[in-house]
Amino acid sequence: MSAVVDRVRPGSGLNAWLVANSSGNARAVVERGFKVIRNQNWVIVLSGFFEPVFYLLSMGLGLGSLIGTVAGPGGQQISYAAFIAPALLATSAMNGAIYDSTWNVFFKLRFANLYQGMLATPLGPFDVAAGEIFMALFRGFLYALGFTAVIAGMGLTTSWWALAMIPVALLIALGFASLGMAVTSYFTTFQQMDWINIALLPMFMFSSTLFPISVFPEAVQWFIMALPLWHGVELMRQLSVGHFEASTWLHLGYFVVMSVLGIGFTTRRLRSLFLR
Amino acid sequence: MPVIEASELTKTYGELHAVDAISFEVTPGESFGLLGPNGAGKSTTMRMIGGTTLRTSGTLLVNGLDPEVRGPEVRANLGVVPQQDNLDVELRARDNLIMYGRYFGLPYSYLRPRADDLLEFAQLTEKSNEKVDNLSGGMKRRLTIARALVNEPRILLLDEPTTGLDPQARHILWDRLFRLKEQGVTLIVTTHFMDEAEQLCDRLIVMDHGRIVAEGSPADLIRRYSTREVLEVRFGSDRNAALVDRLRSFADRIEPLPDRVLLYADDGERTLEAVRKDGLVPLTSLVRRSSLEDVFLRLTGRSLID
Numbered sequence A: 001m002s003a004v005v006d007r008v009r010p011g012s013g014l015n016a017w018l019v020a021n022s023s024g025n026a027r028a029v030v031e032r033g034f035k036v037i038r039n040q041n042w043v044i045v046l047s048g049f050f051e052p053v054f055y056l057l058s059m060g061l062g063l064g065s066l067i068g069t070v071a072g073p074g075g076q077q078i079s080y081a082a083f084i085a086p087a088l089l090a091t092s093a094m095n096g097a098i099y100d101s102t103w104n105v106f107f108k109l110r111f112a113n114l115y116q117g118m119l120a121t122p123l124g125p126f127d128v129a130a131g132e133i134f135m136a137l138f139r140g141f142l143y144a145l146g147f148t149a150v151i152a153g154m155g156l157t158t159s160w161w162a163l164a165m166i167p168v169a170l171l172i173a174l175g176f177a178s179l180g181m182a183v184t185s186y187f188t189t190f191q192q193m194d195w196i197n198i199a200l201l202p203m204f205m206f207s208s209t210l211f212p213i214s215v216f217p218e219a220v221q222w223f224i225m226a227l228p229l230w231h232g233v234e235l236m237r238q239l240s241v242g243h244f245e246a247s248t249w250l251h252l253g254y255f256v257v258m259s260v261l262g263i264g265f266t267t268r269r270l271r272s273l274f275l276r
Numbered sequence B: 001m002p003v004i005e006a007s008e009l010t011k012t013y014g015e016l017h018a019v020d021a022i023s024f025e026v027t028p029g030e031s032f033g034l035l036g037p038n039g040a041g042k043s044t045t046m047r048m049i050g051g052t053t054l055r056t057s058g059t060l061l062v063n064g065l066d067p068e069v070r071g072p073e074v075r076a077n078l079g080v081v082p083q084q085d086n087l088d089v090e091l092r093a094r095d096n097l098i099m100y101g102r103y104f105g106l107p108y109s110y111l112r113p114r115a116d117d118l119l120e121f122a123q124l125t126e127k128s129n130e131k132v133d134n135l136s137g138g139m140k141r142r143l144t145i146a147r148a149l150v151n152e153p154r155i156l157l158l159d160e161p162t163t164g165l166d167p168q169a170r171h172i173l174w175d176r177l178f179r180l181k182e183q184g185v186t187l188i189v190t191t192h193f194m195d196e197a198e199q200l201c202d203r204l205i206v207m208d209h210g211r212i213v214a215e216g217s218p219a220d221l222i223r224r225y226s227t228r229e230v231l232e233v234r235f236g237s238d239r240n241a242a243l244v245d246r247l248r249s250f251a252d253r254i255e256p257l258p259d260r261v262l263l264y265a266d267d268g269e270r271t272l273e274a275v276r277k278d279g280l281v282p283l284t285s286l287v288r289r290s291s292l293e294d295v296f297l298r299l300t301g302r303s304l305i306d
Helices: A002-007 A014-021 A026-039 A042-067 A080-110 A114-119 A125-153 A160-184 A190-206 A218-226 A228-241 A246-274 B042-050 B071-076 B093-103 B108-121 B137-148 B167-182 B194-200 B218-225 B237-250 B268-277 B292-300
Strands: A069-071 A077-079 B004-013 B016-026 B031-035 B057-062 B078-081 B155-159 B186-191 B203-208 B211-216 B229-234 B253-256 B261-265 B284-289
Touching: A014 A125, A014 B071, A026 A125, A026 B093, A042 A080, A042 A125, A069 A080, A077 A080, A080 A114, A080 A125, A080 A160, A080 A190, A080 A228, A080 A246, A114 A125, A125 A160, A125 A246, A160 A190, A160 A228, A160 A246, A190 A228, A218 A228, A228 A246, B004 B042, B016 B042, B016 B203, B016 B211, B031 B042, B031 B194, B042 B057, B042 B071, B042 B078, B042 B155, B042 B186, B071 B078, B078 B137, B093 B108, B093 B137, B108 B137, B137 B155, B137 B167, B155 B167, B167 B186, B167 B194, B186 B194, B194 B292, B203 B218, B203 B292, B211 B218, B211 B292, B218 B292, B229 B268, B237 B253, B237 B261, B237 B268, B253 B292, B261 B268, B261 B292, B268 B284
Parallel strands: B031 B186, B031 B203, B078 B155, B155 B186
Antiparallel strands: A069 A077, B004 B016, B004 B057, B203 B211, B229 B261, B229 B284, B253 B261
16 A cells, blocks of 8 residues: 555645655754855855945945935934945845855756755755755844944944844845745756846845935836835834834735745745756 | 666656666665666666656656655665765865765764764775865765765665776775675666676666666676677778678678777687688787677667767
8 A cells, every 4th residue: 555655746735745855854954054154154154244334334424425314214314324224234135045045056056066965865855945045044144143233333223123123134034035946946047047136136226225215206116115125125224213103014024925925935846946 | 675666767858868768676785787878868767766856757666665755765775976976065075974974864973983984995084174176086986985875875876986986996996885785785886887887787777868778687698699709800990991891701790890890709719810811911909708898889889988
């Protein structure tokens, strides 16, 4: 009887799926990630930390000296640096998560053949994906921690709620990472990978990161508000000054839903991504 | 019960039939070879056994389990040496072994001494803290093979294990594989080296274009598809082809290759004598025993290494 069951293709049901795709040992993938960070990759960790800091210094302080103060959440006047700092944190959470779940996964899969080695062991696609997403979030956590310390040190936060920007950065990262890995499963060449950057750059430029979206016609505003980064930026900005509205829950809910859908999507694509 | 049972196993990539409805069984403790030129479907077959390539159709059982349905359990008993080394270049040599063992869920207390043993086995003890990129091709190969043994597998899949190894290292590896075989480990080896197949395999299948063209023990295949001896003669590359018709009468079968002509006969020396008596004087000549290379040439009309 059991031999007959074994012959069928991966069965229906969560349990059958897990038996086919996981040994429950994603922890080993995480261990490997930490070992690599300990060995050599502090440089990469640091480079990701400096990017938003440089933006903050050049645009926030430099350009900000020309701009003066702008209207923050709830209408209070805040410095331009304080206006863009939370947006830069949201953007950096997005960029880090996307880099780790797309380029990094793509490279390890197609060129370094790292995952082929892992998948020759009891590790399944689920373990590899979960371990790698965890590592992406850990890096995101380090960036968020560092950047929040920098902007708090510069006096750009005015509320203890700013501490909540750290876990929220992780939620934003999870939303993007879970979706990014699924998208990567459709790509086979570096040229296709470039499309990711083409999508991300305008999202960074126009999602009320550097100026309010009220400058756009209403139709464009609606389009931007449908995109994830705008919600991340608005949420971070509200946290940085401790000003909350009903929209806070909407922004938060957006990323919860995005993460759930992203994890579901990636899960469906895991076998296509890793097993060929 | 066979450790591997494949039936009508097929893998297609678009139009290409990489593996085309092959069926075979491997019994426990057997040393089983997949022989064929590049692109014959050997590596694809190996990956399907590990469940890392999904098959298009057919059935496959490894230790009675379908690797697509129970991949992690199947691979817990496998050791895999892929055709291309896929060592973790971000880890040092010894850490490659330890971390790989962690993927199997093995504890550090077991893995630390195990890694040292395996480094010794691979003659890499002095390189244990070296970065993978700084190892030579042969060293990487040995490390990859050592890594495949970290979980003491019951089935070892070796995809062209000695490619890139020097002759001495090959013989050492063959010796180690014999010892594993003595311990009851099932070996599955793909190769396009005939001497390797003859050394290592109890039984083998010859593959070409995704199909099995012959199956048997090396001696058995040679008996069936070739003569006892082969006479190789060279007349210079421009004359070889021209003399083929004249040479045909001297042998059971004749195989003109670009650089030489092979004459299949039971007594090579006598054939050479007859050729010489006829007034043909080859630049060089060689009489040798028939090998699997000759079997392959007979079955597919092609050399194994293009």
